[in-house]
Amino acid sequence: MTPFSASDAALEGFHLIRRSWRAILGWAGFNLLALIMVVVLSAVLSVIAAAVGGGTSTPVLAFAGFAGGLATLFSQAIIVGGVFRLELRPAEPAFLHLRLGRDELRLVVVWLITLTGVWVVGWAATLLGQLIGGGGVLVELLGAALAVYLGLRFLLAAPVAFVERRIDFVRSWRLTRGRVWALLGMSALSICLIALLMIVVFVVLAAIATAAAGLDGLAVLFAGTEALQQHPAVFLLAFAVEIILIPVLWVLGIAPLVAAYRAFTADGDAAPVNLKPETGGSAA
Structure with missing residues (x-):
């Protein structure tokens, strides 16, 4: 059995950010565009709901919420697919390693x-x-x-779906046999590192907001869009940090799975993989 270091795997995301920080900044830009599209889509469908039903309690409004949620799910699947592609198929044609195709669809199905x-x-x-x-x-x-x-036991279903291009939870079960404690250590350390990063980011933001606008600025971090008019600079700073932080958190959460998959398939259990890009996908 190939030696597997849970700590090294948990730190893989930080190594990836150091190597490919430009691409991850690009993913933050994509995340912003995706958010704008979701907001516009929801707003348009809400207007249609109000026009058709004469109010807000209509099936069209419910569909607006469903469509917005589905669009958000696929946008995040594109970013996760970008992490897998950057780590495993960096030469595959894609804009900033982002595509919308069968790989991303399989990831959504695995999540569901x-x-x-x-x-x-x-x-x-x-x-x-x-x-x-x-x-x-x-x-x-x-x-x-x-x-x-x-x-x-099913932790590697997502990398299996992406790398081997099939939804196969049994394959993940086989790969993780005898490695549950190692994966538990990797996952626990990854969660702790992510939590620590979020705490540090929040403390820095809180210090900046308090220095700029006192306790009112600190309240902006917990308020919604209504805080935009009161303290726009603090609100926009917090919003920008959130947009950048989302792809960073995905990298920190997904990269360890790539490290684990690589280590576990190095024992000769790797399935034949066609690394040619699938047809039918489009660059994000």
């Missing part, structure tokens, strides 16, 4: 299946806990532990 599985496990544990009564808390804890275990 995973979220559905987590919901089913949580629902079953909650229902069983209510039926048992006094021991319900223990059942819910066991359900949470089961969800974590299954999540670790």
Whole structure:
């Protein structure tokens, strides 16, 4: 079995940011454009809903929310696909390594299946806990532990879907056999590093906002768009940081999966992969 360092894998995202920071800044620009498109789409559909139904409580308005959520999901899948492509297929034709094609569609499907599985496990544990009564808390804890275990065993479903171009949770199960503790350590360290980064960013933003506008500036960090008129500079700074931070967090969360996939498939368990770009995709 190829040696696998959980700490090295958890730090892979930071190495990728250091090597390809220009591309990641470009992803922040794409993230901004995607957000603008989602807002415009939702606004247009909301106007249509108001015109058709004479109010806001119409099926068209519900569809507007669904369409906005779906567009956001695909925009984030494009960024995640960019992380995989930058790490695994850097020579593939794509603008800033971003494309919208079958690879990204498979990632969305994997996410939806995973979220559905987590919901089913949580629902079953909650229902069983209510039926048992006094021991319900223990059942819910066991359900949470089961969800974590299954999540670790299927952790490589996303890189499998991208690299091997197939949705194959069984393949992830085989690759992670005997490596659950290593993956748990990698995931825990990655989460801690991401949390630490977010805390540092928030502390710096809070210091800048307080220095610029006192406690009112600090409140801007917790307010919505209504704070734009009160302290526009602080609001725009926080908004810009958020736009840049989203692709950075994706890199820090996804790059360790690439490192794990590489290490685990180095044992000769790698499946034949056609690295030619699939037809039907378009550069983002």
